Amino acid sequence: MRGYFYKAVNTMTVNANDQTLITAIRSGIERQRDWALYQFYGDESIKTYCQSYVINYGDNQEVFEDMFQEAIIIFDRNIRNFTFKENCSLKTYLISIFKWAYIGFKRKKTGKTEAFDTNMIQEWVDSPEAKMIGDERKDLINEGLNHIDARCKELLTYTKLGYENKELVGLMGFSSPEMAKKQAYRCRERLRDYFISRPDLMEMLNIKSS
Amino acid sequence: MNTQEKRFKEYYTGILSADDKAVFEKELASNSDIQKEYCAFILTYEAEERLIGQDLRSKIKKWQDQPPVFENEEKDARIIFLSKKSRFSIWQIAAAFIGILGVVGLMWNYMSDNTTQTNTVVVNDDIDSTQLIAQIDSSTKKSNENPNAQSPKSDDNVVFNPIPEPEILAYVDLATDIYNEPSHLYSSLKSDNNDNSQSEYSQSLQLFKSKEYKKALTKLGSPKKNEESNIAYLRGHIYFNLKDYNDAVICWKLISEDELLPLYNEARWHLLLAYTAQLPSSKAKWDSLVKTLQIDPDFDYRKELEALVNEVQAKND
Numbered sequence: 078m079r080g081y082f083y084k085a086v087n088t089m090t091v092n093a094n095d096q097t098l099i100t101a102i103r104s105g106i107e108r109q110r111d112w113a114l115y116q117f118y119g120d121e122s123i124k125t126y127c128q129s130y131v132i133n134y135g136d137n138q139e140v141f142e143d144m145f146q147e148a149i150i151i152f153d154r155n156i157r158n159f160t161f162k163e164n165c166s167l168k169t170y171l172i173s174i175f176k177w178a179y180i181g182f183k184r185k186k187t188g189k190t191e192a193f194d195t196n197m198i199q200e201w202v203d204s205p206e207a208k209m210i211g212d213e214r215k216d217l218i219n220e221g222l223n224h225i226d227a228r229c230k231e232l233l234t235y236t237k238l239g240y241e242n243k244e245l246v247g248l249m250g251f252s253s254p255e256m257a258k259k260q261a262y263r264c265r266e267r268l269r270d271y272f273i274s275r276p277d278l279m280e281m282l283n284i285k286s287s
Numbered sequence: 288m289n290t291q292e293k294r295f296k297e298y299y300t301g302i303l304s305a306d307d308k309a310v311f312e313k314e315l316a317s318n319s320d321i322q323k324e325y326c327a328f329i330l331t332y333e334a335e336e337r338l339i340g341q342d343l344r345s346k347i348k349k350w351q352d353q354p355p356v357f358e359n360e361e362k363d364a365r366i367i368f369l370s371k372k373s374r375f376s377i378w379q380i381a382a383a384f385i386g387i388l389g390v391v392g393l394m395w396n397y398m399s400d401n402t403t404q405t406n407t408v409v410v411n412d413d414i415d416s417t418q419l420i421a422q423i424d425s426s427t428k429k430s431n432e433n434p435n436a437q438s439p440k441s442d443d444n445v446v447f448n449p450i451p452e453p454e455i456l457a458y459v460d461l462a463t464d465i466y467n468e469p470s471h472l473y474s475s476l477k478s479d480n481n482d483n484s485q486s487e488y489s490q491s492l493q494l495f496k497s498k499e500y501k502k503a504l505t506k507l508g509s510p511k512k513n514e515e516s517n518i519a520y521l522r523g524h525i526y527f528n529l530k531d532y533n534d535a536v537i538c539w540k541l542i543s544e545d546e547l548l549p550l551y552n553e554a555r556w557h558l559l560l561a562y563t564a565q566l567p568s569s570k571a572k573w574d575s576l577v578k579t580l581q582i583d584p585d586f587d588y589r590k591e592l593e594a595l596v597n598e599v600q601a602k603n604d
Contacts, residue, residue: 108357111346111355111357112355112357114343115350115354115357118347118350119350119354146344146347149343149347150339150340150343150344153339153343154336154339154340158296158300159300160300160302214333215337217330218330218334219337221330221331221334222337222338226516226517226548227515227517228515228516228517228548228549228550229547229548229549230338232549233334233335233338234335234338234339234342237335237336237338238339246471247474248474249474250469250471250472250473250474251471251549252471252552252553252587252588253587255587256552259585260551263546263547263548263551264547265331265335266547267547268331268335269327269331272326272327272330272331273323273324273327278323278326278327278330
């Protein structure tokens with residue numbers, strides 16, 4: 078939890094209800110994950126807060142909706158990937174992500190962020206979320222995704238979400254769990270091989286060989 | 288995920304311990320192979336996350352239009368503990384039910400075979416020297432499809448086909464007997480996809496499921512270059528059921544040549560069935576594919592393959 082907003086409240090920890098929601102998001106069961114995420118997406122108190130935040134900075138409902146959607150996606154990702162350290166409530170965490178996403182949007186759009194707290198901006202620049210939201214790698218990633226077919230994409234989505242191989246048999250019609258596992262591996266390898274084959278791979282990521 | 292990938296992930300997501308992080312960064316700075324592997328890992332990882340993001344975005348769009356209903360989610364998530372005795376009773380009931388279903392299935396199969404036999408009559412045509420079978424296809428009576436669409440020789444529900452040699456018929460029967468409809472695809476009807484080509488795929492699959500093969504084929508449209516493998520796979524099944532084994536071979540062969548495709552194994556098995564239906568003319572291809580499949584440890588239809596080979600050998604003997 079690196080956000081400025083969290084630093085102010087980092088004495089808090091997640092409550093039992095949050096724990097249930099975290100478990101549901103990490104469960105790898107679609108219905109449970111959807112249910113947990115909807116608890117936040119449908120929460121009027123969070124929405125109202127975020128909406129007024131955007132409007133205060135002179136933006137409209139459309140910007141709020143885009144940013145809120147982006148925030149929910151990052152929120153889901155960080156909980157699944159254990160980036161969320163569970164030292165504040167989930168509501169607080171989502172609002173903080175929303176603010177990060179909004180600063181990112183402002184930086185991209187106007188280059189001006191004077192109105193925001195300096196610490197908060199620095200936190201944003203250093204965060205993985207900033208890399209994810211404003212990243213120039215997007216084109217390269219999209220090119221890679223164009224090299225795999227729709228079924229592979231669906232399969233990779235499910236496996237990344239933690240679906241079990243036996244569930245994939247029913248969901249995607251594989252003949253056995255082993256087959257599902259094998260195919261997921263193959264799809265992933267295809268994607269990875271594409272990236273490996275790119276001569277500009279390291280430049281894209283700003284990694285220099287010694 | 289192997290150890291290296293696990294370390295990449297922990298480093299990338301910022302959960303690697305400080306000591307491990309220092310060691311990793313040292314390695315990363317000095318080893319160009321690791322640098323390359325790490326770069327590919329990041330992009331693969333981000334690509335997978337992108338897919339999840341896209342999926343979630345489409346869900347949110349649906350939630351905006353219509354809020355979802357989650358009934359008793361927590362209640363549903365509970366685990367039900369059963370005693371050994373209760374579990375045994377459930378197994379007994381399930382076994383009895385499967386047994387009854389099996390008997391009903393066999394009876395149904397037997398009765399439908401008899402119906403087909405009684406509907407087949409031989410017609411002697413003095414004008415045409417070719418002997419013809421006039422087969423009254425009872426399935427087309429039930430179907431709303433127009434049989435004239437693909438069969439120029441058809442007259443109402445009576446379809447005239449030149450009599451194939453008995454040997455060929457036997458192989459076609461064998462292939463169709465062993466063939467199972469791809470029920471494993473039907474579950475994908477539940478998973479929504481907003482992509483137009485995929486919704487056409489779903490509609491076609493639905494038509495295929497209700498045995499409206501010609502309509503299913505029309506819905507898929509003509510084959511495209513670089514067609515999605517699931518569409519080509521379904522197209523193969525449609526052709527197979529329409530007894531167009533040549534085209535079924537074309538569809539399944541494309542998939543069977545790319546082991547990275549998700550339906551690779553399924554396509555190879557069905558390709559073999561299509562070759563079986565074309566025996567004896569396809570013998571060389573059939574033999575070659577059987578040999579390949581027999582030595583492939585990854586092939587999923589080993590038992591079915593063994594049974595098919597035995598049946599074909601029995602017919603040859």
